[in-house]
Each structure stands twice: as C-alpha cells, then as structure tokens.
Amino acid sequence: MTRRNDPEPDSTRQRLLEAAGETFADHGFAASTIQMISQRAGANIASVNYYFGSKEKLYHEVLTFGRRVSGEADQPLVTAPVGENPRVTLRRFIRRYLDCLLSPDRPEWYNKLVAREIAEPSVALDELIEIKIQPIRQHLASIVTDMHGGHVDAKMLQQVMESVVGQCLFYYRCRHVVLRLRGLAQYDEATIDEIAENLSAFSIGGITALLQLDLPTLRAKN
Amino acid sequence: MTRRNDPEPDSTRQRLLEAAGETFADHGFAASTIQMISQRAGANIASVNYYFGSKEKLYHEVLTFGRRVSGEADQPLVTAPVGENPRVTLRRFIRRYLDCLLSPDRPEWYNKLVAREIAEPSVALDELIEIKIQPIRQHLASIVTDMHGGHVDAKMLQQVMESVVGQCLFYYRCRHVVLRLRGLAQYDEATIDEIAENLSAFSIGGITALLQLDLPTLRAKN
DNA sequence: TGACTTTTCAAATGAACGTTTCAATTATGT
DNA sequence: ACATAATTGAAACGTTCATTTGAAAAGTCA
Known part of the structure; x- marks a missing residue:
C-alpha cells in the first residue's frame, strides 16, 4: 500500500x-x-x-500500469493539428501506429500486449476496447468525415477502422512471414517508412472507394 | 506403417x-x-x-494431413475463369477466404491453423509460406496485373498481398473485438457478405490508388 | 481353437510451473 | 542500538501435463 x-x-x-x-x-x-x-x-x-x-x-x-504509462504516449497517436489535410493526418497516424508496433529499438510492450489481447482476449475485453480501440476509431472517423466533407454512415466508419487497423496489426502479428517474404531479419526505419507510405496510399484509395460506394448504394436502397 | x-x-x-x-x-x-x-x-x-x-x-x-485435405479445397480459392473481370475475381477470392476463416458452421480448421502459424510460427515457416501464402500471392498478383494491364512492381504486389490478407485475417484473429463492436454473438452469412463487399470495395480502391502511385513515383526516382 | 500381433485402457512417472513457507537479511522508526 | 516491519532467498508443495508402462481386450491368421 x-x-x-x-x-x-x-x-x-x-x-x-x-x-x-x-x-x-x-x-x-x-x-x-x-x-x-x-x-x-x-x-x-x-x-x-x-x-x-x-x-x-x-x-x-x-x-493498468501500461495503460497509465502509455496513456500519455498515445496522445500523439490520435491527435492532429486542426484544419490539417485529413490525408496527412491519416498518414501520420499510420506511421506512428506502425512505429509503436514494429520499431525494434523502442520497448513498446504495451501496444504489443494490447494487440495480443485483441487477438486472444484473456481479461475484460470491453475495457480494453474502450481504452485503446475507441480512440483510434474516433480518430479515424473524424478523418473520414473530414475527407467526405459531411456525415458518414456508421458502418462505413467501422469498416474503415477495421481495414486500417487490420492492415497495421498484420505487420506486427505476422511479422515473421512479412520479414521472410521481404528478405529481412527485422524491420528497419526505411522499411517501416515504405510500408507506412504504401499502406497510407492503399487506405486513402480504399476510403475514397468506400465513400463513393456509400451514397449511391444506400440512397438507392432506401 | x-x-x-x-x-x-x-x-x-x-x-x-x-x-x-x-x-x-x-x-x-x-x-x-x-x-x-x-x-x-x-x-x-x-x-x-x-x-x-x-x-x-x-x-x-x-x-501435413490438413495440407493434403485442404489442398484440393484450396483450388477454388485461387482459381478464376479466364478473362474474368479482375475486380470480380478479387471479390470472389475475398468472399471465399473470409468464408473459410469466419463461417461458424464449416469446420475449416486448417485455414485457422495456418492463420495461427503465420502469426506465431512454431514449425518450418518456409514450407507453410510456400504452400499457403505463395498461391494467394500469385493469385492476387495476377489480379493486380490484370487490373493494371501490364507489369507491376514486385513491391507493389507484395504490398497488395499484405493489405488484402491482413484485412481478411483481422476479421478472424480479432473476431472477438469485431463482433463486440458490431454487437454480434458470432458471424452470420449476412455479416460475412457485408464485410466481403466492403472489404472488396476498399481493396479495389486501395489497389487502384497504389497503381496510380506506382508509375509516376518510380519513374521520377529512376 | 490357439498363438501372435495390434489396439485400448488405467495407473504410474517425471518434468515444469505457480504458489507457499519460513528463515535470513535489510530497512525503518524510536 | 533495539525492536519491528518489510523484503529477499531457497527449498518445499501441489497441480497439471506429456509420456511411459504393463496388463487387458480385440483382432488376425493358422
């Protein structure tokens, strides 16, 4: 005590x-x-x-210790200068998230632990979702809403979160396969940069396509 | 014996x-x-x-048993009618792959086991990559090449494979979080359909964006 | 049927691990 | 310095698990 x-x-x-x-x-x-x-x-x-x-x-x-310590460190992950181009915000988010997960030198055990818990929950899942997933979802939601210039269907936002986070986590969870296929022993800064760049481009393209899909399809249905 | x-x-x-x-x-x-x-x-x-x-x-x-049994079952996963629209081929691949991973009734233990091995390899990784990943990579590569109408940079193809597979695996590996956020007890056909649809749209948009990025950027660098 | 092999079964063995115990040591307050 | 509490250390305990054992049961073939 x-x-x-x-x-x-x-x-x-x-x-x-x-x-x-x-x-x-x-x-x-x-x-x-x-x-x-x-x-x-x-x-x-x-x-x-x-x-x-x-x-x-x-x-x-x-x-709880990791949450407390990482709580402050997470701020930059989900914050952006007001009025910034949402594509740039997305790109930075992806870069930082990948950095947390992949950087070999930084001892980012908390994010890795959360990635593990998300894949195979062993304790209160709801709390973890509230703490780590919701902020990311909020952040991505505001980015997408910004890109679209107006309200976006909640399912669309959910989908975007899943796609972006899914891609990022893949590079962490399946790093052995990725590294093997890329012929690397471990991630280096250049590779993380490249992945972040491509993943951002892919995601921006994906979000754009989803947003285009959104309006006509849903309008037609209702 | x-x-x-x-x-x-x-x-x-x-x-x-x-x-x-x-x-x-x-x-x-x-x-x-x-x-x-x-x-x-x-x-x-x-x-x-x-x-x-x-x-x-x-x-x-x-x-080895699972590989043998699933070997035949995998054919439809990575085959497509010649001359088919590559977008349709991609969409079908994603639908089938998600089905293998998410369908609650079908006992698709081999794909799940491979997904586990990919995340945390415990035995000969190279063999597993050769058997399960390379076919998918080849398949996606030919889809992308088709979409682009010509040769595509190998790194681009690698990226596409990682993004598409990453997204699919996310719905399996992190199903507890996904289901919780979507308010479901387990995946049903309608949800898998919806995810496959959105994921396809997202991926086609992402691939398109990557391909647009490809040419000018690489040309400028060399 | 009767020798022989293959398969099944319950119990025993031994290793790994979380947890407990208790004595030895160190720190703290007077 | 002394008494008391907090911490450390090594060994012991109990459980879970993979593996082994050896006897019983079932199957095979003459």
Whole structure:
C-alpha cells in the first residue's frame, strides 16, 4: 500500500512490472513463466507473489500500469493539428501506429500486449476496447468525415477502422512471414517508412472507394 | 506403417487427426492438451503417443494431413475463369477466404491453423509460406496485373498481398473485438457478405490508388 | 481353437510451473 | 542500538501435463 502511491523508479515492484510487460508482450500470458519475469527483473522467484499475489494479478497490474504509462504516449497517436489535410493526418497516424508496433529499438510492450489481447482476449475485453480501440476509431472517423466533407454512415466508419487497423496489426502479428517474404531479419526505419507510405496510399484509395460506394448504394436502397 | 497407406475413414488414428486439427486451430499448440484431443476423438489418452509418438509429432502430422485435405479445397480459392473481370475475381477470392476463416458452421480448421502459424510460427515457416501464402500471392498478383494491364512492381504486389490478407485475417484473429463492436454473438452469412463487399470495395480502391502511385513515383526516382 | 500381433485402457512417472513457507537479511522508526 | 516491519532467498508443495508402462481386450491368421 505504501509503495503503491510512491512509485520509486527502480524498486523491485517497478522492475517486475516492466519485466512482466515485456515478457507478456513477447510470449503471451500462458507462455510467460514467473521464472522468466523475475529473472528479467533481477528479482527472486517469490517476489511476484509477494508483490502481486499471483501471476494473474500481476497481469492485471501490468495492463493498468501500461495503460497509465502509455496513456500519455498515445496522445500523439490520435491527435492532429486542426484544419490539417485529413490525408496527412491519416498518414501520420499510420506511421506512428506502425512505429509503436514494429520499431525494434523502442520497448513498446504495451501496444504489443494490447494487440495480443485483441487477438486472444484473456481479461475484460470491453475495457480494453474502450481504452485503446475507441480512440483510434474516433480518430479515424473524424478523418473520414473530414475527407467526405459531411456525415458518414456508421458502418462505413467501422469498416474503415477495421481495414486500417487490420492492415497495421498484420505487420506486427505476422511479422515473421512479412520479414521472410521481404528478405529481412527485422524491420528497419526505411522499411517501416515504405510500408507506412504504401499502406497510407492503399487506405486513402480504399476510403475514397468506400465513400463513393456509400451514397449511391444506400440512397438507392432506401 | 500399415495404416499410413490405408486411411480407413473412421479409424482411431483418423479421428485423432481430425480432433487434433480442430483443437489446435481453436486453442493453439501449447494450450491444447492431449486429454482434450483424445477425448474429442473418443480415444484413450495414451493413443496419441501410441499412434504419433508425441504431441509434437502429432502436430506435424496434423499440418501435413490438413495440407493434403485442404489442398484440393484450396483450388477454388485461387482459381478464376479466364478473362474474368479482375475486380470480380478479387471479390470472389475475398468472399471465399473470409468464408473459410469466419463461417461458424464449416469446420475449416486448417485455414485457422495456418492463420495461427503465420502469426506465431512454431514449425518450418518456409514450407507453410510456400504452400499457403505463395498461391494467394500469385493469385492476387495476377489480379493486380490484370487490373493494371501490364507489369507491376514486385513491391507493389507484395504490398497488395499484405493489405488484402491482413484485412481478411483481422476479421478472424480479432473476431472477438469485431463482433463486440458490431454487437454480434458470432458471424452470420449476412455479416460475412457485408464485410466481403466492403472489404472488396476498399481493396479495389486501395489497389487502384497504389497503381496510380506506382508509375509516376518510380519513374521520377529512376 | 490357439498363438501372435495390434489396439485400448488405467495407473504410474517425471518434468515444469505457480504458489507457499519460513528463515535470513535489510530497512525503518524510536 | 533495539525492536519491528518489510523484503529477499531457497527449498518445499501441489497441480497439471506429456509420456511411459504393463496388463487387458480385440483382432488376425493358422
């Protein structure tokens, strides 16, 4: 209780949270052992249960910890200068999101953990959606609405979110295949740039096509 | 050895392969227990090791078995009438691929297993790429080449494959989030239809945009 | 039917892991 | 310095799981 409000930067508890975040992000909950985590944190194997009570409770704390830490870091992901060209905003969002997921040097374990949870939810999914997906959906929605210059059907917005996020996540979740096919050992800045560029072009084209589809089709139906 | 060349349809060995395929597809290798598999197959817990030697060897046999069985089933996925409008071909490919991945009634465990392997490879990745990814890549490549009416840069083709497959896989891998956001308990035919429709429109728009980007940009650089 | 092989079954084995325990050590407050 | 609380450490415990074992049952062939 004392430590909770007094987060000394290098306490065992803190090191465990960091180590657990990275380990869970890399291997998932089940495949991560307490031994791996405590070893990575330079702590005793019993420390996890001493500080958190159980592996599962540690996982929960890691999620809230990551959310808190990444909460501020996420702001640039979903913010844009007012009046900016929505295509540029989309491009930047994609670039930043890919960066979070693919950059090998930055220890972005929280986004990776969320990507894992989205694929195979193990804890409160609704909360995670609220925290991580909805902001992205809102952001993309405003971009699309901007591009269209008016109200856009909600299903269209949902589709755009799914397509854009789906593409981005693919490069993370399926990175081994992508890297193999591209003949790379790991992502480098140039490759991420190139992917972001192409993915943006593809998505802008896709959104444009959807918006064109939107009006005549729906009007005709009603 | 005798049984290998003589695949009696309802032998214990065969039931184990089926049950293991479904179980591995549903829960992944590590989370699937031999107990679950043998129970599902209506066999004794020792039968896996009797017939296959180990859980890992069973997994390998399941992959080859699934490849063989699905090999024929995959033909329609990557074939099209000659001279067909490439947009129609793309649309059908997407519809069929989504069907394999999302349809709740059809027991399409092999595609799901491959989707799992692509995300988190546990065995020979190259072979899997050769078997499942390359055909799709070839198919999409010929569609794009058709749409463009001539040779298309290889990186462009790679990008298209990644975007299209990425989107499709998203609806499978992240189905819990998608279903939650769409307020559904599980995918139904109408929803799969709608997704396929939108995803096709989005992808055709994306491909068109990429192709427009292709020529001027690359010409300018060289 | 009777020897022989193949298959099934329940129980045993051993390894990996989360968790508990308790003594040793370190920090804290007086 | 002392007492008390917090933390660390190593070993032990209980569970889950893959795998092994050996005996029972079923099948095969003369």
